[in-house]
Amino acid sequence: MLRAAAFARHLRSKEVVTTMNKIMSNKTATQEFATAGSQYKTAAAGVSGQPLVRISNLHKSYSPTVQVLKGLNLDMAAGERLVVIGPSGGGKSTLLRVMMGLEEVNSGSVNFAGQEYICADESKQKTKINLDVRKQIGMVFQHYTLFPHLTILQNLTLAPRKVRGESNASAEERGMALLTRFGLGAKANAYPNQLSGGQKQRVAIARALMLDPKLMLFDEVTSALDPELVAEVEQVIMQLAEQGMPMMIVTHDMWFAKNIASRVVFCAGGVVVEEGTPDEIFNAPKHERTREFLNRVFHI
Amino acid sequence: MSYSFDFSGLSQGYDELLDGLRITVELTIAANLIGVTFGFIVALLVMSKLKVVRIPAMLFVEFFRCTPAIIQIIWFFYCVPILFDVYLESITMGILALGLNLTAFNAEAYRAAIQSVPKEQHDAGIALGLSPLQRVLYVVLPHAVRSSVPVLITNGIGIFQQTALVAIVAIQDLMYQGKALATTTYRPIETFTLIAVIYFAISFPIAQLVQAIERRREVASR
Helix, strand or coil: CHHHHHHHHHHHHHHHHHHHHHHHHCHHHHHHHHHHHHHHHHHHHCCCCCCCEEEEEEEEECCCCCEEEEEEEEEECCCCEEEEECCCCCCHHHHHHHHCCCCCCCEEEEEECCEEEEEEECCCCEEEECHHHHCCEEEECCCCCCCCCCCHHHHHHHHHHHHHCCCHHHHHHHHHHHHHHCCCHHHCCCCHHHCCHHHHHHHHHHHHHCCCCCEEEEECCCCCCCHHHHHHHHHHHHHHHHCCCCEEEECCCHHHHHHHCCEEEEEECCEEEEEECHHHHHHCCCCHHHHHHHHHHHCC | CCCCCCCHHHHHHHHHHHHHHHHHHHHHHHHHHHHHHHHHHHHHHHCCCCHHHHHHHHHHHHHHHCCCHHHHHHHHHHHHHHHHCCCCCHHHHHHHHHHHHHHHHHHHHHHHHHHCCCHHHHHHHHHCCCCHHHHHHHHHHHHHHHHHHHHHHHHHHHHHHHHHHHHHHCCCCHHHHHHHHHHHHCCHHHHHHHHHHHHHHHHHHHHHHHHHHHHHHHHHHC
């Protein structure tokens, strides 16, 4: 069984590496990426010298006894691809949900591009969220969360039309372009239940991209997928990475973490225990807890 | 069984039965119009955060759900005129009683459907920057209305059969005409069998439609 899993991982790595080589050898595509990449970099360039994201002293508890975040601090520079790993209940997903304004916090704050946009108001026990700043962040969830009553294309155009007041024609044109790029052009008029899990998740990524996010959050986006569908979703994220999209990824897929991360953060017990390059974390973890976690994950 | 059926005598009453059926269908359609629209409004009131709105709405729903329909009808016919000094045509009273009864049951159907919209759908709406009102309009309601359709139709068939109860307050519906025919022909078994067949012939195809919708949804959610 172990060997089979390792072999599957190996196959998958070859598959994705081949795709990435293909992407890189395709000149137009590379140029497109270069332009797109610079576009993302310009977005972050206005804040040179300071981190793209600064998470300060986040505390969050669901009840007096269940404390999920215990003073979490984390900085992310522009252009980084941060992968957050760690045991279940360690606060990884909660961190992303807080950054998206989906969870209240007890104390602490989050800055994006130099602006504080999430801040606990301890006197009122409420969390203040600056929506204009938060709208620059896109998120993809574990369970696709496509709107079942809308076609794929309508799923993509809903938010641009309603939130930004974009015209239907313009939103549909951008939506089709995005779907075609993700190999889903033929599915534009299908409904979510007619798609495979992998296709749904790619649509969910496209839907988030429709709002031109400056940062993408991926919360265990491949955890609910059948193993053979994981690669197609990871490839799409790899493509985005190639274009220079800053991203923060929570995943249990260590192979994926190793390959996409510019930096890996090990999160447990509601704090960041250790961070470093993929090589440092996976090959030479310093903390006992990190070692223990990786041992369990890799069944060594 | 030595009873021999003889339906031949019933033919003299066909016109009256047809008139009765027309009244029954009118009652059903009117009650459903009330139930489908006001049920939705009551469902929203029941889910309101304001107690002054929520509690009366809940009392309304529970009154109609927890008392027999026949008592509600009698109450409308005999008590409402005396207590509230309101005198309406008997058919209007029948429509009101049945319509409000259906309103209560449909309100519960809508409420269940709205509350069954998964939390992830709300999260996705928030993540895409939709405002609370936009999330309700474009995410929650389409979802909820669709999943409530089978229950609404089932409740609608239920009220179609409940209309038979208004015969006791002299509304000349299908049941009333049947009772009259049974008395004039001395053929109650044949008459009520025929009437049962008529109710069945209308309800059954609609019930099948509900099943078809549910089957389709099951396949779709796979």
